[in-house]
Amino acid sequence: MFKLFKKTKQVEADDQLYMPVNGKLIDLAEVEDPVFSRKMMGEGFGVVPDDGNLVSPAAGQVTMVADTKHAIGLKMANGLEVLIHLGIDTVELKGAPFSLTVKTGDIIKGGEKLGLMNIGEIKKEGKGSTVIVVVTNSKDALEQIHVSKGNKAAGEAVGLLTVR
Incomplete structure (x- = not known):
C-alpha cells in the first residue's frame, strides 16, 4: 500500500565513461x-x-558482484554491459584485498563509490593491480568507444560510448 508513494530509482541515461580510480588510463x-x-571480453x-579508492566507471544497475569481489558487472540504461575487473589473477586472493560497498541490484551513477582495493x-x-573496464557485449551493441589516455582522477569523465 505504501509503495504507491515510494519513488522508484531508475538507471540514469548517461553514455559517459568515468575513471574508476586515480591513475594512468592505458589502452x-x-x-x-x-x-x-x-579483447576477448x-x-x-x-x-x-x-590508490585503491574505487568509483563506478559508468551509470548503471549492478548485475553481478563476484563472490571473490574482484569483479563487478553493470548494465547501463542504453543496454551496454560493463565489467569492472580489479587486478590481474586476483580471483585467486578470494576477496581478501577488496572491500566493496555495492551489491547486486543497486543503481549507481558514474563516479559513485564502489569500495576499496588494497594495492599493497x-x-x-x-598479482597485477591494473583495473580493467570492458563492455562485454561490444560485438552486439557497441558502435564506438572513445577514451582519453593519461593520468586522470577517479570520477573524471574520460570517454564516451556510442551504441549501435
Whole structure:
C-alpha cells in the first residue's frame, strides 16, 4: 500500500565513461592479461592505479558482484554491459584485498563509490593491480568507444560510448 508513494530509482541515461580510480588510463592492448588485451571480453581500457579508492566507471544497475569481489558487472540504461575487473589473477586472493560497498541490484551513477582495493596486498601476493573496464557485449551493441589516455582522477569523465 505504501509503495504507491515510494519513488522508484531508475538507471540514469548517461553514455559517459568515468575513471574508476586515480591513475594512468592505458589502452586495453597494454594490459598484462591476454584475455583482456586481445579483447576477448570486449572493448575497453585499463588503469594503472595510484590508490585503491574505487568509483563506478559508468551509470548503471549492478548485475553481478563476484563472490571473490574482484569483479563487478553493470548494465547501463542504453543496454551496454560493463565489467569492472580489479587486478590481474586476483580471483585467486578470494576477496581478501577488496572491500566493496555495492551489491547486486543497486543503481549507481558514474563516479559513485564502489569500495576499496588494497594495492599493497595485491602486489605483495605477486598479482597485477591494473583495473580493467570492458563492455562485454561490444560485438552486439557497441558502435564506438572513445577514451582519453593519461593520468586522470577517479570520477573524471574520460570517454564516451556510442551504441549501435
